[in-house]
Amino acid sequence: MVINRVVCGVLWVVALVASLMERGGASDHFVKVNGTRFVVNGGPFYANGFNAYWLMSKASKPEEMDKVTRVLRQASAYGMTVVRTWAFSDGGYRPLQASPGFYNEETFKGLDFVISEANKYGLRLILSLVNNFKAFGGKSQYVEWAIERGENLTSEDDFYTNDLVREFYKNHVKTILLRKNSKTGVIYKDDPTIMAWELMNEGRCKSDLSGRTMQAWIEEMAGHVKAIDGNHLLEVGLEGFFGQDGEVDQLDSIGSMNVGTDFIANNQIQGIDFATIHVYPDQWISRSDDSTQLNFVAEWIYSHAQVADEFLKKPLLVTEFGKASRYSGCNGADTVAFFRKAYSVLYRLVRARSSCSGGLFWQLLLPEMDNLSDGYQIILTECPRVANIISQHSRLISSLNNPGLQLVNLDRALGY
Secondary structure, three states, rough: HHHHHHHHHHHEEEEEEEEHHHHHOOOOOOOOEEOEEEOOOOOEEEEEEEEEHHHHHOOOOOOOOOOHHHHHHHHHHHOOOOEEEEOOOEEOOOOOOEOOOOOOOOHHHHHHHHHHHHHHHHOOOEEEOEEEOOOOOOHHHHHHHHOOOOOOOOOOHHHHHHHHHHHHHHHHHHHHOEEEOOOOOOOOOHHHEEEEEEEEEEEOOOOOOOOOHHHHHHHHHHHHHHHOOOOEEEOOOOOOOOOOOOOOOOOHHHHOOOOOHHHHHHHHHOOOOOEEEEEEEHHHHHOOOOOHHHHHHHHHHHHHHHHHHHOOOOOOOEEEEEOOOOOHHHOOOOHHHHHHHHHHHHHHHHHHHOOEEEEEEEEOOOOOOOHHHHOOOOOOOOOOHHHHHHHHHHHHHHHOOOOOOOOOOOOHHOOO
């Protein structure tokens, strides 16, 4: 047993070094899509990472920017490859965009630093461009700006249809994509550190449950992004709800929950390169017991992978997953079981070469960041059991990202 652990340990070190070399050598290359898979320079790329929406905010403050370096260095050491974060902060305190077309340069330099540090530690970025919710401004702030300009608007969903608001958003997109990084000198649209753009975090349009409003907005904005940037991948930012016109009847009320989006139709739009889903069983089926919630996790991911394989013919990425423990935070048995189940499903699908190409948990924090705790935070030094599961999963994904160094029976040794 001791010998087996030593051998596995040596193989893990070899794979990690090879992975870091691979990522470093591939830093000049963009992540692309080939059928239902991601590729980098012709080789496979499976995403394994986390969410840290706070990166730009902390990076824009000299006294806190070291937190960005530390968390990215830590994630890289654990073998993670992708981080999803915000490229928006509209209005309010220390914004990125103080008002339409007017940007806070210090905050923008914070985003520059995030991209520079991600590149240093071999991480790819998914950058979200606006929020559906009011946190950090969101679509409601855009509507307020238009009202201040004399527009007669009554709903935050006017974000999707009002000409002036849509122009505000398009200008923001253009400003982000054409930004020249003050740290690296590279224009964002030319930087392969960025894996993909996200149109909106968890976009919803409850004022039009037919889905037509969201569909039209996505079509327009996808075309706008692609007209400026032909290098990067683009995704919508969806949670995975099929909507009232969805072609697949899955998971009863959850799969068909209608928020004005349609997982299939929205992701079939030209210019959308891959599909996304989020997974929060403790929110969506909160009255269910732990066993039912674990079964839901598997069904939710498997069903969307099947749809992506058979209908969309595009990769699928689980861009948010998490569970707040009923008991003792990230050390709770239910949270540990949730992470084990989620990673087991992800690995099986990735290894089977399905459309599902990995996942990003919500959210990674450092020990001194309790003010950002939301019940879903993972602090690796304080969550040893979950940290070990993340480390194990990273070893497996690293072996698949480096097919020349397949770790024989490593998945069996790790209990998958």
